[in-house]
Amino acid sequence: MLVTKQPVLRRFWYPVMPLAKLATGPQPFTLLGESIVIWLKSDGTPAAVRDRCCHRTAKLSKGCVVGDHIQCGYHGWEYDARGACVKIPQAPDNAIPSGARVPAYHAQARYGYAWVALDEPLADIFPIPEHDDAAYRCVQQFDERWKTSPLRLMENSFDAAHFAFVHRGTFGQFSKQKPEFFALNETEYGFEAETKLVINNPPASHRITGTTEPTTRRHFRNQWHLPFNRRLGLNYPNGLEHLIVTCATPVDDEHIQVLQWLYRNDAEADCSAAELNKWDAQVIAEDKVILETVDYDAPIDVSRQVERSMPSDQPGLIMRKRLLALLREHGEHEVHRLTVA
Template sequence: MLVTKQKVLRKFWYAVMPIAMLEDGPKPFTLLGENIVVWLKSPGKPAALQDRCCHRTAKLSKGFVENGNIVCGYHGWTFDCAGACVRVPQNADGSVPAGAMVQSYYCEERYGYVWVALEKPLRDIPFFPEETTPGYRRIFQFYERWETSALRMMENSFDNSHFSYVHRGTFGLYDQPKPEKYEINETDYGFEAETLVPIKNVPASYRVTGTTDDTTMRHMFNRWYLPFSRRFGCQYPGSGRHHIIYNCATPIDDGSIMLAQWLYRNDTEEDCAEAELIAWDAPILVEDREILEATDPDACIDVRRKQEFHMASDRPGLIMRRMLLQLLEEHGETEVFRSKD
């Protein structure tokens, strides 16, 4: 599926960047192939426009913010958060030509991130309950570009067969390649998937898992939020520690994503410091990134049309593809993909 060609994907919210990145001025982002600029119209309130001035096409992200509006860095034309040009400094009284405006987008802050929808969203920004549940702390982890597709990243998130191979250097048990069964319940937002995962517990992870046993269990309550967000809901039964990761595979274009990842823990900084939690998950992320960047990003969602072999543990990914195909069909679209094999 080539995400930039599937119009319905423009009607979902995506986490595009940490809001803290806007404190020193506007920033560019490419979402589904569209160049946008985001800035702070007031503290904690972001806005998004097309990154292209309607005067002589300069990128507005090269400009600056003044009184909540964005000022083009070329000749100073000024735009409000709805995209209307409100001032042309060279004209008498700053008057503007009729119809001078730039495309605006839906833009909100949530969970420390700026979220953008290119068109009227079909549903709300996903609800992540740990954000407001007492006893949890939020930890910013990773924000980085990967050369893969959003679907590849999502299916990998529910693929328990790769742990013994991709993660054999961190938590994977090489001699236990057969994954436990997943219990999957489809929901209105995607699905929930519960399973148990035995893991290697090296000394570097003792304070993460809360145990010093050589191996331990993860009890997983994962969720997939259509189209490209997921919850990694890990509980360590022995210690009662929760390690709840949210990932957004925000589609930049057909072959790259911005991975946004943050974490909720039900313990304290004394139990396990933020730096330790980032240091533990960082090499795991590199392992996933390296294998995903070695795949073809053009994952075909209609599995009748492209040859890929599957095994029983690929079921979550296959449900994902079916639900995405159904979404396209409900909106009168057919899948666009590049490969013909």
């Protein structure tokens, strides 16, 4: 799926970077092929405009923040969060032309990240009640550029069949190539897939799972939120809850920004953020190696009956069906190999 060919994708919120990264000044980002600059206003909330000064086209991300505005680093023109030029230092007595502006985007802070929607959003950012629940702590994990497509990461995130192969070095049980339970319910936001399976629990994951047993049972409640967000609830028999949020923010047709954070109903002393990140870094590195080998255009031969009949391929098929419906509902689009038989 070539994401830059689908205008409707501009109408969703995407996390682009941790808010903390903006503390040092404006930052560039490419979202759906569009070069944007993000900065923090004086109240700590983010603003985003096109990363191109309307004077002589310098990148605004090379400038600096002045109050609520961004100042171009070339001749000091200043822009507000709506993209209007509000100051031209070389012509202080002249009215600023109304055409002196740059495109502005929707921006907001949520869950510790700056989120951007390029056009009018179709839906709010998906809810994470645990973020405001004192029983849970939040750990920011990864902010990485991968050479793959967001649909590829999403289908991977709901595919229990790859654990035995891709994750055999961490939690995957090579002898258990089918989960003992799988159910999928479509929802307005996408779907929830429930899976129960036994995983390997090597010493390096004992504090992650909260048990020293060589294997343990993992109960997944895994939500897909259109278009490219995954909220993975993991429960263990000891009552430990581990919620992973993974967002595949579309950079361009070949790259995504992987933003991942988690929530746990335990304490830092039970398993430190550094331990959690070390273990999960190994797990997502295993996914990255394989996902960077796949065709980023995310084609799939859905006429193959074997894929239709396998539970592990159902989430990917439903994602294609829902994305295709979304593209059709919003008219202008180029389906481009995103075909469901």
